Amino acid sequence: MPTSPNPKVSMSELSQLEAQLQGELLWDPLHRMLYATDASLYAEEPIGVAYPANTQDLVTLVKWAAQLKVPLIPRAAGTSLAGQCVGNGLVVDISKHMTAILELDVENRRVRVQPGVILDELNRTLAPHGLMFGPDTSTSNRCMIGGMMGNNSCGSHSIRYGTTLDHVLSAQFVLSDGSLVVWGDQDAQAQRASAAADSLEGRIQTQLHAAVSNHLDEIRARFPKPEVLRRNMGYPLDFLASTKLFSEAGQPWNLARFLCGTEGTLALTAEATLNLVPTPKFKGLVASHFDALDEALRAAVIAVDHEPAAVELLDRRVLEATRDNIEQERNRGWLVGDPEAVLLIEFYRDSPQAITRDSEALVKALEKSGLGTAHLHLDAKEMLKAWALRKAGLGLLMGIRGDLKPVTIVEDTAVAVADLPEYIRRFAKILEKHDTKCVYYAHASVGLLHLRPELNPKKRQDVEKMKRIAREVAELVREFRGTLSGEHGDGRLRSPLIEMMLGTEITKVMQQLKDCFDPAGILNPKKILDPLPMDADLRFLPDRRVDAPRTFFSYSEDGDLLRAVERCNGAGACRKLATAGGTMCPSYMATRDEKHTTRGRSNVFRSLLLGEDPNRTWTSDALDQALELCLACKGCKSECPASVDMAKLKSEFLQQRFDRLGTPLANRGLGSPELGYEWAQRFGRLSNWGTRTWLGRKLLSAAFGVDPRRDLPNFARRTLRQQLASRTFQNLESDKEVVLFVDLFTDYNEPELGLMALEVLELLGYHVLVVEHPTAGRPQLSKGLLREARQIAQENVEIFYPFAARGVPIVGIEPSEILTLLDEYPDLVAKDLKERAQTVAKHVALVDAFVGSLLQHSNEKKGRVHLHGHCHQKTLVGNAPVVEALTRAGYEVVSIPSGCCGMAGSFGFQHHDLSMEIGELVLFPAVRMSAAQDFVAAPGTSCRHQIKDGTGRMALHPIELLHRALVG
Numbered sequence: 001m002p003t004s005p006n007p008k009v010s011m012s013e014l015s016q017l018e019a020q021l022q023g024e025l026l027w028d029p030l031h032r033m034l035y036a037t038d039a040s041l042y043a044e045e046p047i048g049v050a051y052p053a054n055t056q057d058l059v060t061l062v063k064w065a066a067q068l069k070v071p072l073i074p075r076a077a078g079t080s081l082a083g084q085c086v087g088n089g090l091v092v093d094i095s096k097h098m099t100a101i102l103e104l105d106v107e108n109r110r111v112r113v114q115p116g117v118i119l120d121e122l123n124r125t126l127a128p129h130g131l132m133f134g135p136d137t138s139t140s141n142r143c144m145i146g147g148m149m150g151n152n153s154c155g156s157h158s159i160r161y162g163t164t165l166d167h168v169l170s171a172q173f174v175l176s177d178g179s180l181v182v183w184g185d186q187d188a189q190a191q192r193a194s195a196a197a198d199s200l201e202g203r204i205q206t207q208l209h210a211a212v213s214n215h216l217d218e219i220r221a222r223f224p225k226p227e228v229l230r231r232n233m234g235y236p237l238d239f240l241a242s243t244k245l246f247s248e249a250g251q252p253w254n255l256a257r258f259l260c261g262t263e264g265t266l267a268l269t270a271e272a273t274l275n276l277v278p279t280p281k282f283k284g285l286v287a288s289h290f291d292a293l294d295e296a297l298r299a300a301v302i303a304v305d306h307e308p309a310a311v312e313l314l315d316r317r318v319l320e321a322t323r324d325n326i327e328q329e330r331n332r333g334w335l336v337g338d339p340e341a342v343l344l345i346e347f348y349r350d351s352p353q354a355i356t357r358d359s360e361a362l363v364k365a366l367e368k369s370g371l372g373t374a375h376l377h378l379d380a381k382e383m384l385k386a387w388a389l390r391k392a393g394l395g396l397l398m399g400i401r402g403d404l405k406p407v408t409i410v411e412d413t414a415v416a417v418a419d420l421p422e423y424i425r426r427f428a429k430i431l432e433k434h435d436t437k438c439v440y441y442a443h444a445s446v447g448l449l450h451l452r453p454e455l456n457p458k459k460r461q462d463v464e465k466m467k468r469i470a471r472e473v474a475e476l477v478r479e480f481r482g483t484l485s486g487e488h489g490d491g492r493l494r495s496p497l498i499e500m501m502l503g504t505e506i507t508k509v510m511q512q513l514k515d516c517f518d519p520a521g522i523l524n525p526k527k528i529l530d531p532l533p534m535d536a537d538l539r540f541l542p543d544r545r546v547d548a549p550r551t552f553f554s555y556s557e558d559g560d561l562l563r564a565v566e567r568c569n570g571a572g573a574c575r576k577l578a579t580a581g582g583t584m585c586p587s588y589m590a591t592r593d594e595k596h597t598t599r600g601r602s603n604v605f606r607s608l609l610l611g612e613d614p615n616r617t618w619t620s621d622a623l624d625q626a627l628e629l630c631l632a633c634k635g636c637k638s639e640c641p642a643s644v645d646m647a648k649l650k651s652e653f654l655q656q657r658f659d660r661l662g663t664p665l666a667n668r669g670l671g672s673p674e675l676g677y678e679w680a681q682r683f684g685r686l687s688n689w690g691t692r693t694w695l696g697r698k699l700l701s702a703a704f705g706v707d708p709r710r711d712l713p714n715f716a717r718r719t720l721r722q723q724l725a726s727r728t729f730q731n732l733e734s735d736k737e738v739v740l741f742v743d744l745f746t747d748y749n750e751p752e753l754g755l756m757a758l759e760v761l762e763l764l765g766y767h768v769l770v771v772e773h774p775t776a777g778r779p780q781l782s783k784g785l786l787r788e789a790r791q792i793a794q795e796n797v798e799i800f801y802p803f804a805a806r807g808v809p810i811v812g813i814e815p816s817e818i819l820t821l822l823d824e825y826p827d828l829v830a831k832d833l834k835e836r837a838q839t840v841a842k843h844v845a846l847v848d849a850f851v852g853s854l855l856q857h858s859n860e861k862k863g864r865v866h867l868h869g870h871c872h873q874k875t876l877v878g879n880a881p882v883v884e885a886l887t888r889a890g891y892e893v894v895s896i897p898s899g900c901c902g903m904a905g906s907f908g909f910q911h912h913d914l915s916m917e918i919g920e921l922v923l924f925p926a927v928r929m930s931a932a933q934d935f936v937a938a939p940g941t942s943c944r945h946q947i948k949d950g951t952g953r954m955a956l957h958p959i960e961l962l963h964r965a966l967v968g
Contacts (some may be wrong), residue, residue, distance in 0.1 A: 009047055009070060017064050023053035023097055030622035033607040034600045035075070035091045039398070039570035040408060041457055042083035042492050043539035043607075046073060049091040052098060055172070055180070055270040061092055062268065063178040065522045072522055074264035076116060076147030078594075079139050079572045081408045082491025084150065084263045084527055086537070092268065094146055095575075096592050101125055102271060109276040110169060115146025115269045120580055131276040134161030137487075138391040142575040146269050152232045152261030154487040156310045156390070159445040160348065163230065163487070165239065165260035167275040173259065173267035175200050176518040180270070183259075185252035188245055207516045208255070211509045212240045222502045227416035229446045230486030232261045234498050234528060235510045263489055264524040266517040280309070280348035284355035285383045286362060289339040289374040293440055296341035297421040299371040300444035304417050306362045309348040311445035312390055315341045317406070318441045321396040326638035326875065328392050331385040336374045343444065344386055392641045393441050397452060398569030399642020401558050403459075406439040406452030408493060409466050410473040414448035414486035423480055427451060430472050434465055448486040460542035463535050470534065474500055495531035540566075541610070549614060552655055552786040553648055554827045554834070562609050565649065567642040568602030574640060575599070578921035583635030583871050583899035590917040591629075598636040598646050601626045605649065618656040627653060629914065631904035632782055633871035634823070648824070654784020663785070666704045670906045671783025674775055677715070677748045684715040707912035713749045713945060720751035724770055730762040738766045738850070739803050739810045743817035744775040745941045753813050756963040757847045761811075763966055764854050769808070773799045776817040781824060782905050793825045794833055801836045804843040811847040813959060815870035815939050816905065818844055823876055846873065848939065848958035852885020855966075862890040862965050866930045868923055868947070868955070870940035871900050882939065882958050889965040891935070898923040901938070903946035919950045927951045937961060 018025040027048025037043040047070065052058050065072045071089025078085050078093075085091070099116040106129045113122065119140040123132045136155035137143050143153065148164045149171070161167070170184025181201050186194065195205035212219065215237075223238035224231045231238065240258055243250045251257075259267060290296040296313055303311045319335065319342065322328040335342070345362060349355045363375040378386055397406045415423045424440070431438050431453055442450040453469055455462040474497045477484055484494050484501055499507040511529050514521075526532050535542075548560035558564040574597040576582065578589045587596035594600045604626045608617040617623065632647035654667070669676065680687040690696045691712045700706040720742055738761055746754045761768050777792035779785075800810055800821070812818020822844045826837040865886055869879040879895060886893045902908055902918030927936055928951055936955040938944045944955040 009068065013068060014048065017060070020060050020064070021050065021052065021057050023051040023057050025050045028622070030595060030604065030625055033604045033622060034594050034626075035078075035093070036086070036607060037539055037570055037603060038075075038078045038080040038083065038085040039572065040081050040083040040086065040491065040493065041539055042086040042537050044086050044088050044537045046088060047090045049093050051093050051096045054098065055174070058092070058174045058268050058270055059178045059180065061090070062174050062176060062522070065090065066176060066178065066520050069520055070522065071525050072268070073524055074146070074150065074268055076144035076150070077139065077142045077572050077575055078570070079143060079147070080151070080491060081411070081488045082485070082493035084489055084491040084524070086492065087524065087526065089522075089525075093594070095144060104129075106131065110273055111276060112271060112273045113145050114271050115144060115149070117145050118577065119143050119145065119148065121577065124579060126276060127279065130279050132279050133274055134167050134277045135164050136161075138394055139572065140391075141580040142572050145272055145274070149260050149269055149272060150263050151487060151489045152236070154230055154443070154446075156312050156443060157346075158230060158443065159304070159311070160309045161277060163260070165236070165257045168256050168260055169273045169275050170254075171256040171259070171272040172270040173256075174270055175204075175267050176520060176523055183255040184273070185254050187252060191245065191253050204516055205255075207513060208240065208258070209245070211513060212237060212246060215505065215509055216241055216246060218503070218505050222506050224414075224483045225416065225481040227418070228414055228482050230414045230443070230448050231483045232485040232487055232489055233483045233494075234490070234502050234506070235513060236261050237506070237509070261489065263491065263527050265514060265527050265529070266523060268523070281350050282348070282352055282355050283383065284347045284349070284359045285378045285386060286345045286359050287334055287376045287378055287386060288343045288345060288366060288372045289336055290341045290343070290372055291339065293341050294421060294425070295371050296343050297424055297444065298369070299343055299366055300420065301417055302365055302369060302371070303343065303345050303362060304445055306358060306365070308345050308362075308445060310344065310346040311443075312344040313341060313441050313444040313449060314344070314390060314393065315440040317439040318393045318397060321400060322389055322392070324401070325392070325396055325641060325643050328389055328396065328641075330878065331389040334376060334378055334382040334386055336376065339373065341440070344390060394450070395569065395571040395573055395641025397439055398571055399567045399640070399644070401563070401567065403456045403563070404454050405457065407455050407457060407466065408488070409453060409470045410484075411450045411452050412448070412485045412488040413451065413473065413477050413482060414446065415477065415480040415482035417445070417447040419480050419482070420444065420447045420449070423476070423482070424449065426476055427473060430469060430476065434469055436465065436469065443486070446486070447482070457538060457540045458542060458544075463538070463542045467534055470497065471500075477501070490528045492527060492532060492537075493534065495526070495528050496534045498528065498531075539606075546610060546614070549609075549617075549656075551652055552790065552828070553652055554831075561652065562606070564645075565602055565605045565609060568599055568606070568640075568644045569642055570599055570603075571641060572597070572599055574636060578899060581897050582639050583633050583874060584639040585635065586631050586633055586900035586902065586918045587629040587914065589899065589921055590914055595626045596629050598640055598644050601630065601646055601649075602644060618653065618660055623653065624657065629911065631900055631907050633900040633904060634875040635871060635899065638875040648827070651781050651784055651786060655786040658784055666910070667783040667785065669704045671779050671785040672788060673779055674744065677744065681715045681719060681748050684717050688714045705910040707909060709912050710909045710949070713745070713941070715748055716751050718751065720747045720754040723751055723755065724758075729768060731765055731767040734765055734767040736766045737769060737808045739769045739771065739800065739808055740847070741773070741776070741810055741812035741818050741821075742770060743812060743814040744779075745817070746813045750941065750957075753957050753959055756967075757811075757813055757959050759967050760851055760959065760963050761847075764851065769803070771799060776820040778816050778820050779905065781820065786828070789824075790828050793828045793837070794830060796821065797825060797829055797833050797837045797840055800840045804840045808843065809845055809850060810840065810843050811845050811850045813847050813957065814941055815846060815873040818846060819872045819876050823872070846877065846882065846939065848885050848962060849877065849881030851959070851962055852881060852888055855885065855888040857888050858890035858965065860890045861892070862961075864892045864894060864931070864934040865961060866894045866896055866926065866934055866936050867958075868896045868898050868901060868936070868938040868943055870938070870943060871904070873939060886937070886958060886961060889962050891961060891965070896923060896926045898926065901940070901943040901946040903942040905942050908942065908946055915946070916950060919946055923947070924950045927953050935961060
């Protein structure tokens, strides 16, 4: 067992707590590093992390913490931008177990949920009933109701749906003494009755009412003016001041709503009952382009008068960042030219005619005012792409390469919409004074732009500038009677400015309320009140020199390895579930364990590289444990907004670790299969039989960790190369040439695929060239044998460069092999070969996609194909080319919305159970539901193996289907 991480808490005290919980309690070094930060600039190791299983566990945690005076740090998805989830106490992570939708009342449009329910998962459940939860944050595929309540989240459509506070009907809370309360609407009589109780709840009700009653004028004078629709600064006393107890036209007194935006500093949420709204009947989106930011802001003021559901701003910097992200580059097709800013203006209406009428009226109004260079009415497919790009904006900005980052300081200020153009003009003057550029984007409809000054938090000079900008902007916001936070909260970042914004009187009132709610100060201390300095516990230590380690891969685009790791900003896109679509992160999708996210692994990596001895990074068992279940699917390279390539980082770690601790036999054997393949193929029948015997399975398990339940692929009687040696090639005089890359698995296991590819290419008039070359090095990369992989890469670059230099395509059958030339080679070969490697990469293609680009559409119907794309294919080149190829050949293609199949090369052979769990998320059920007469296709050899093991269905390579359609 690990030693106690905090001298204030003994091992026995932690063990006693662990025994009382139905959930888990972990305090080892790995989990302390995992939970040291969120999506903010801050980092501080906690005592550990608790995963409560239910409300009783929350009660147990609170009572234990109160007894020992240990801070509790509540956490949902951990996407907080202001450091709300960072602290030296015990993290309470409700995201793993408290995820149930408890009760749905469709007739009355309400739902009761636990705090760990993900917003998109909730809305997927509600969609068949024509309902949804109104607030829609950009992190909707991983943010949770508990976190949304803690921050009073809003989202892009808040002009229509308001904030989370507006949709909370009632909630159950655990108070700081461990008592449970359910708070909802109360009239004056009910409030007085609650206040009369001899309990913590009674004292809270009494003091809250007195606080508002005694300071009503000051509250109304100090909090943002009514036209500021988003307000999340301090405790929402202005909400209580607007209730019926103090205003005849107000809402009912409701402490569940009051607690929205208090960041877990006053109580822990156990469950909540939410108001639901009907889903929009029809949607329309206008994308207006502008040559100047000021034009876009003035246009936003006009747009608001046309009753839109959303008006979102994207500036040039955000749009430029999309070019460097594989997934978002595919979402740029609707953009016209190179605008300085774009407004996405969405309408919700009851008919398509109303959408057309109102969107055209808006465009006419903008054109009449001389605003905008283009106003596009996007179709349904373009709308999805535009919103996907908008939602990725935050992560894209936070992952920009280099040390100069658009940082969170004043990124959540809000003013009245009418004040926005003048406010931004004045704001720009402050930045000009400090010689600082800025990014502008987000919610123009409600006067909230996410303004991100570009600073280097690694420099003390810029940290001091950050503090000066924060104070000067706060003074400007106060002048406009706006708010420092519209939805991201105060946390550690903005809390030092609260007293300046709200005044000493209100700050003292809030402190008295905090003391009443939480006398022991255990609930998320140092947030909102009694703050630490703004620059305390930054995740980057200003002016500290960190020597970059020598590496096998080049990280020149980022600068070095550390900066490649630091691209992870904590946005948490890797925490989405399989139902959200995409590939990243398959092991997290199956386990819901933070250590299996790209973010978690990056946090551990960064923590070690910035530690006292960075060399310990490579011998760290914690990092080894975090990376063990990384499938190297590469989903993060495209789906992570920061494009973190965890597969590459894992390969680097393994080679560095093996250099210091030795290479395990399993990695050596599975990472260099060529020699074993050659000998096994010579005795093919014996090899195929032997690996399926009890003794063979036992030996494979002992030597290489292969699960006995797995069958190894069969070896062919004759390899592809052996068969090609006696084959007569066609089209020798053709001026159309193509090189066929012969990968290890096609050569030894499935040579018939190579022959089919050859026949199809020759049918299309190509002279197919097959040259001697080594394998691509994919097994070596996967198992951390980078020296061998580099040698292979350099040899292949020398072999294939002459063909690429004269424009000859290089096509391959197995995606993981051929795409290695495209992806890893340029960063793996020696510097003097980099340009040649890049030339080779530009001429690499999957054979099915290459064939598809040459076909005309066939009118003959060949059948339905259920297609599962290979992970590397989806990440690096996309699924669209193979879908197009099969469609042109006459097939009806149904793309299975699966991520990784779970096999991932040798991973599934060594981790059978998790591999099958991943397959069961989406892929296996989809295959089982397909009709018996339909085809199932998968380009990856391990994917086809996994489909057979998991469903009994035989999946085909797309080249087999193309061969059937073209050759017969």
